[in-house]
Amino acid sequence: MNSPRNQLRxxxxxxxVGWQALLEIDNPDINDFLVTPVINLSxxxxxxxxxxxxxRYFHLAAAAQKNQLNLIIHSPHSGLDSKIHIRHCLFNxxxxxxxxxxxxxxxxxxxxxxxxxxxxSIRHLSHGDVNNTDxxxxxxx
Numbered sequence: 001m002n003s004p005r006n007q008l009r010x011x012x013x014x015x016x017v018g019w020q021a022l023l024e025i026d027n028p029d030i031n032d033f034l035v036t037p038v039i040n041l042s043x044x045x046x047x048x049x050x051x052x053x054x055x056r057y058f059h060l061a062a063a064a065q066k067n068q069l070n071l072i073i074h075s076p077h078s079g080l081d082s083k084i085h086i087r088h089c090l091f092n093x094x095x096x097x098x099x100x101x102x103x104x105x106x107x108x109x110x111x112x113x114x115x116x117x118x119x120x121s122i123r124h125l126s127h128g129d130v131n132n133t134d135x136x137x138x139x140x141x
Contacts, residue, residue, distance in 0.1 A: 012042040015122040017075075021048060024070040025055055025063050032056070038073055043119055045087065045103040046071065053089065053098055060100070061086050071102060077121060078114045082107050 017038055024033040034055050039047040048071070053060050063069040064086045073080040084102040092099050107115065 012044050014040040014042045014047070015119070016040050017122070019073060019075055021046075021074065022070075022072040023048065023050065023055070023060070024072060025058055025060075025068055026070060027058065027063065027066075027068045030056060030058065033072075039099065041073070041118070041122075043115065045084070045101065046073065048100050048102060049092065049095065049097055050100060051095075051097040061089070064102075067105075071104075075118050077118060080111055080114050080118070082111055 017040060019038040019041075021036050021038045022033040023036045025031070032055070034050065036048045036050050039049055041047075050060065055063075060069060064084060067083055069084050069086075071080075071082055071084045082104040083106060085105050086100050087103050088101040090099045090101075091097075104111075104115075
């Protein structure tokens with residue numbers, strides 16, 4: 001059934017990608033990051049995979065609620081950096097980790113332009129307009 005909540009959650013098409021990102025905790029007690037795969041990307045957020053809901057002694061959802069969680073995505077075209085909010089979490093039985101559905105919060109105009117360009121590139125690729133598959137391949141440091 002298509003509830004209003006599901007419509008809101010699915011208001012933008014998701015595109016499968018194989019990129020890496022940094023999940024960064026920005027807290028007075030800790031400023032560190034975790035490397036995490038990006039499973040898919042949309043205009044409003046991403047799906048990432050983590051081995052745990054904890055990073056050191058911080059619960060990732062608590063850090064996100066305190067506006068202390070950043071996601072830095074490294075795509076083949078550019079880097080995207082955003083504060084994020086965790087919208088949902090699902091246990092991944094295969095990898096014994098977690099999928100985190102995250103929403104971008106307060107994207108700057110520059111980062112919104114970067115995200116729009118990434119999505120345009122993926123759309124062209126998915127419609128066969130581009131032969132270069134680098135846009136979907138893993139890219140990190």
